[in-house]
Amino acid sequence: MENDQVWEQMRTEAEEAARKEQALASLFEEVVLSQDSLESALAVRLSRKLAYHATPEGYLKEVFCECFRSNPKIGQSIRHDILAIKQRDPACRNYLAPLLYFKGFQAITCYRVAHELWTNGREELALYLQSLISEVFAVDIHPAARIGCGILLDHATSFVAGETSVIENHVSILHEVTLGGTGKVAGDRHPKVRHNVLIGAGAKLLGNIEIGQGARIGAGSVVVEDVPPHATVVGVPAVVVGFTKDPDPAESMDQCIRS
CATH class of the missing domain: 2.160.10.10 (Hexapeptide repeat proteins)
Structure with a gap:
């Protein structure tokens, strides 16, 4: 996405955070600084959180990337969510925090992928993803x-x-x-x-x-x-x-x- 101000601001914040907190520098590098888009960063962050012994992290990452590629409206909705959190939640001090730390945003983003799967006839995988979201984030949203x-x-x-x-x-x-x-x-x-x-x-x-x-x-x-x-x-x-x-x-x- 050209002129993606949310992503550019997020990268700037990650660079500053990496300088200030060396203990988390590898996290900022892996999730943000080495990625080329917000969608890619989310795929890395969320597949790592949801990975379970029955489903490899790499497969989940590809599922996220595939859904983001096939439906750009998901990325648009994600950016609106980030802006809403930054505007309404006084505990959110920057754009980076929802991506890395806020499980409400992470759960809604995972739901968006599950919903995309559901609407494209991949109901079993959508329900499986729903169950993982419930276990990891304590949030239960039906993919439909x-x-x-x-x-x-x-x-x-x-x-x-x-x-x-x-x-x-x-x-x-x-x-x-x-x-x-x-x-x-x-x-x-x-x-x-x-x-x-x-x-x-x-x-x-x-x-x-x-x-x-x-x-x-x-x-x-x-x-x-x-x-x-x-x-x-x-x-x-x-x-x-x-x-x-x-x-x-x-x-x-x-x-x-x-x-």
Whole structure:
């Protein structure tokens, strides 16, 4: 990708980090400085993390590279994710951190590869990759789920998204969130999260419900009904407690519930 500012900035940060922390210099060299693209760097980093005795690291790396080559939109989504993390997460001080350290970003990126495999008929490999993602990152996203770009999956531990889940663009999700079903219902059975939504830690969204654009879901809430656009809902079960004037709660990350 020409004029890839995210990748160029990442390389600059890796060079500086290697000078400052010699103990990690080989990591920065292997993952970033010796690579020619962000996609290549991700293939190296993630295949190493996911490698298991049944699947060699080299094979997983080639699977990642193949998916990145065949669908450039994956790389575009990845860059939007990095920009979203840098913008919204005060703990993210540079572009390098998500690639090397943030398991939420790493898990979403692995999901993107699994989803590409799933949509191209390689369902067994997609499900196998899903199982590895769950074991390594404690994040369980079905490869058939549809997730947009500009996603912040903050902390990420115990995030679950079922088979028919939909997450549109520019959404922020904290840890222990579930997009689940309500039992043994088949078919379209998981939540649809629209643009610019903020979902607080520990929230459970259950069933084929719609979370309207710009809505806020309070931490620990259990949501079993549709949420109107720009509404704030809290509680068990969740109820509407107001409407926010903030056009993009996912970006502002304001989780304070005001009466």
